[in-house]
Amino acid sequence: MKQEKNFRVLILGHGEMGQAMERLLGHHSLQVWQRRPPPGGVPLNLEQAAADNDFIVFCLPATAHADIAARVAVSLRGDPLCLTIAKGLDGQGRLPATVLAEAVGAARVAVLYGPMISEEIRAGKPAFAECGTTESTSYERIAALYRGTALRLEASRDITGLSWSAILKNVYAMAFGMADELHLGDNMRGFLAVTALRELSAIVRHLGGEAATPYRLAGLGDLITTATSAGSHHHELGRLIVRGMHDQLGGEGVHTMTVLRSAGRFAAASFPLFNLVDVCLREPDTARVRLAEFLRHNAT
Secondary structure: OOOOOOOEEEEEOOOHHHHHHHHHHOOOEEEEEOOOOOOOOOOOOHHHHHOOOOEEEEOOOHHHHHHHHHHHHOOOOOOOEEEEOOOOOOOOOOOHHHHHHHHHOHHHEEEEEOOOOHHHHHOOOOEEEEEEOOOHHHHHHHHHHHOOOOEEEEEEOOHHHHHHHHHHHHHHHHHHHHHHHOOOOHHHHHHHHHHHHHHHHHHHHHOOOOOOHHHOHHHHHHHHHHHHOOOOHHHHHHHHHHHOOHHHOOOHHHHHHHHHHHHOOOOHHHOHHHHHHHHHHHOHHHHHHHHHHHHHHHOO
């Protein structure tokens, strides 16, 4: 399909997802900023690059959003949209969208969450995301940005629900890895999926999102992808928990649990599967026993 308009786009970060966004948006006027350019690469001045763009795409960890957004905000001209794909929390327990809104204004912020495995995007395979924005005109602009690419978008106004669905699904994906490492079978995956979605819906509603949001792309869609993909980091973390490999337990889901534990946004004990992952992360050597106890008390 012929692109209707050529947009000016700045991609922040050139890791796996940054490269995936570059693959999708390469037909636009594109710049890519990296904190640490490769040897021989020409550094791009962030403040200068941030000026006069139609879109700024944050392909950075959630923990980097505040610093980079503050630097970007001083240079913005016109009416650019800031998109984030980060599925984590910063050190204060804030959502990426919240951090960006504080820096550049809520009307300029949108999120993209859903089944978007970077390797598949870079291979030209289909990807799917919900685009969360409070402004209908902003969604129309973002839809035009990705029109003709392999990324299919759906609109949503529930930024809070989308964000927590995308973030917490990483926690639940670890439970699938634990079960697979213990060879508990395909029936167990079905049970875990239902249990995870039930809990996720309740948590999202408690945190200010819509109860139905976790059953769409950012929740159910991304959970299935993350919990079953052979290359999923969080599925592998579940396996490592059962193996007791303490020194290799890291990533967005682990950081999320650490931050939520200290922030006390909700009572983990009220959600048995979430609590199981939390306890097993802190006490990996007890994972086999804990999972057996979980089944005795919650699968009857």
